[in-house]
Amino acid sequence: MADPIVDVAAPFITDEFVQRLAERAADAEKLRRLPADTLTDLRASGFTELLVPKVFGGMQAPFPEILDPVRKMAHGCVASAWTLGFYALHNWMLALFDERAQAEGFADRPFLAPAPLAPTGRGVPVDGGIRLTGRWSWATGVLDGNWVLVGALCGSDDAFYPALALLPADEVEIVDTWHTDGMCATGSNDVIATDVFVPEHRLVRVADIYTGTAPGAGLHDASTYRWPLVPALALLAAMPALGGAERVVELYTQRVSERVLLYEGGKAQRDKPIAQARLAEARVRLRALSALRDDVVAQIECAIAVGEEVSRAVRGEARMAAAHIVRESRAVINLLLEASGASVHFLSHPLQRIKRDVDVLAGHVVFDYDTIGELSGALALGMSVPSRAMI
Secondary structure, eight states: OOOOOOOOOTTTTTTHHHHHHHHHHHHHEEEHHHOOOHHHHHHHGGGGGSSOOOGTTOOOOOGGGGGGHHHTTTTHHHHHHHHHHHHHHHHHHHHHOOOOHHHHHSSSSSOOOOOOOSSOEEEETTEEEEEEEEEEEEEEGGOOOOOEEEEEEEEEETTTEEEEEEEEGGGSEEOOOOOSSOGGGGEEEEEEEEEEEGGGEEEHHHHHHTHHHHHHGTTTTGGGGHHHSHHHHHHHHHHHHHHHHHHHHHHHHHHHHHEEEETTEEEGGGOOHHHHHHHHHHHHHHHHHHHHHHHHHHHHHHHHTTOOOOOOOHHHHHHHHHHHHHHHHHHHHHHHHHTTGGGSTTTSHHHHHHHHHHHHTTTGGGGHHHHHHHHHHHHHOOOOOOSSSSO
């Protein structure tokens, strides 16, 4: 078995970094984007260099090393952790493209790119590439991006294939649509491209990314770039929920230790067995989620280490694990909030913000519990599932 994940957040994401995210969380929510100071801290941290290939001056770290820093950032602000985590992940995605595309994207660092992946664009073949037109939602971090990764159906009328296209940010229009009850700081507005030329080298087929066989997988001497896309995306996206739930446990512990129940004759809440039991339950449930994450990561790492393709069954288990981490993290948050009193619902209190952010986060398509349960269960039974299934 591969070694379990260790906490490698320290070189990038210090306690001070997390504290500053917490101090800016309310402002980030009001701004509906990351504050400028957060982007300054990101650049100083070097975090986005973690998965950049060595040939371009990056750290080329093993893929799992991105997970704990994102989990830790969520102790400060779930929405900021989501945005910063995806900025770093999309550096990894760029490393899956043709070498020429990588050279272009990595020329101006940090490479900050939203990546709305739903294939809602249409790429019409022309000499040397495609002409791309479309509109994409959920473009996390687009207001501060310098590139954009989008999904599109490319090809002729009788032979479409889904692909990702890399575009300079100044070639798309941003539409202010991000008015939500949670995850406000992600600034996940819509983007529009109208008849934009995308050269062939800035396209990569989704089928190749799903299986870990994209062009970049053979360019760099590292297993990092042989990770399949959906497990990578799903596990990364689950970390802000897990980190947010961990922070709720910390805040609940502090609150219970200090809270006096005036309508129970001034009894200290810490002396109530039910309050103690809720805390113990929350802690053990989160420990189990961390172990689940480590187990599924080890499965993928072991397959990649011996040169095997990560099977669809394992990829399905990884997405199921990510969905379960989010579902359980959300349940733990609710378990503790319902015992925390009405005052935690003031907008100034971090507990309500964490809950709202995780509630919105859980709506991401990759965490659709019913759908992935069907897919993962069918694969475990040896049944076939559609080739287009998101695993």
